[in-house]
Amino acid sequence: MADPTEESRPEEAEEDGGGPVKTFLEHLEDLRWMLIKSGTALLVGMIVCLYSTNKVVSILKWPLERAALIQVGHKQKVLVKLGEEDVFSFQPATNHIGPLDLGTNPLIILQIKPVEEGTNIHFVARVEKDPPSSERARSATDLVYFDPAAPFMSSLHLAFFAGILLTAPFIFYFVGEFVLPALKIKEKKYLLRAFGVGVGLFAAGVCFCYFIIMPRALKFSELFALWMGIKVPEWRAETYFGFVTKFMLGMGMGFELPVVLLALVKIGILDYKKLSAMRRYMIVINLVLGALLTTPEVFTQIMMAVPLQLLYEISVWIAWYWERKEKLREAQAGSQDY
Structure with a gap:
């Protein structure tokens, strides 16, 4: 007669175990191929992004153009155009020259056109007090390079980070091919859920930074410089691109906080009481993260720390819900035993 414990072993192995058992060298071989495939995908993504650098630059310049549309206070900006070419811009002391x-709009276009009359050329000035938003966006701070090698190095920098974003799904897939076979079925379920939520939160953080925070942070930087008495008609392009990419990636990584905290709750390292007791410390930690993952200025630091703290509070309440649900399940199981 067969031993019933032996019959249940395959089912237990199927429930608990992952893929086939491999030797150490076989794991190293799998790791090598995972790194090769991930590196190849990243290289292809970098080449594609390097070929499309002009489009990547246009995408990264959008927050700067959007910042030009934000009006703060009553300061006006006059854009002087000769024909269709932008010549220079200045801020008048009053709305009268x-x-x-000049009216009250934040951007005024002073267009100068040459008119030929016989042997003489006259310049006719026309004031456009209510220019369209496209013209207002063109009045944004210019990006310039001051180093002959800067455009090439900057394009490599952009291609690297854009390549990571472009090939991230493939890289995660290759990493999953390497990790998932070794996990138990229950662990696979939790990991796949965490992966889906993590990708969504990362994308939400990047979009939140790109569409909402970034234009306001750039506007704040410009206004702060003007308050100091320094005009900012131009910014270094490589510095700007580094600021934008670092800020967006930092915000995306910061939005992964609930995934990390709730994973620790599932493991048993943290619970609702511990998370509640850590609130005051998390405020300081989020401010520090805001300083490390963004530029070292108070405005962007606070703008990043506030959503991180909100995400932390959401994580605390989810942990409370899980704990309450587990207690109810245990109470129901205890009542059924009696």
Whole structure:
């Protein structure tokens, strides 16, 4: 007669175990191929992004153009154009230049056109007090390079980070091919859920930074420089691109906080009481993360710390819900035993 414990072993192995048992060298071989495939995917993504650097630059310049549309206070900016070319811009002390009334809009276009009359050329000035938003976006701070090698190095920098974002699904897939066979079925379920939520939160953090925080942070930097008495008609392009990419990636990584905390709750390292007791410390930690993952200024630091603290509070309440649900399940199981 067969031993019933032996019959249940395959089922237990199927429930608990992962893929086939491999030797150490076989694991190293799998790791090598995972790194090769991930590196190849990243290299292909970098080549694609390097070929499309002009489009990547246009995407990264959008927050700067959006910042030009934000009006703070009553300061005006006059953009002087010769024909269709932008010549320079300045901020008048008042909304009057001699007899010329500039109105109250934040951007005024002073267009100068040459008119030929016989052998003489006259310049005719026309004031556009309510230019379209496309013209206002063109008045954004210019990006310039001051180093002959800067455009090439900057394009490599952009291609690297854009390549990571572009090939991230493939890299995660290759990593999953390497890790998932060794996990138990229950662990696979939790990991796949965490992966889906983590990808969504990372994308939400990047989009939140790109569409909401970044234009306001750039506007704040410009206004702060003007408050110091320093004009900012131009910024170094490589510095700007580094700021934007670092800020967006930092915000995306910061939005992964609930995944890490709730994973620790599932493991048993943290619980609702511990998370509640850590609230005051998390405020300081989020401010430190805001300083490390963004530029070292108070405005962007606070703008990143606030959503991180909100995500922490959401994690605390999810942990409370899980703990309450587990207690109810245990109470129901205890009542059924009696």
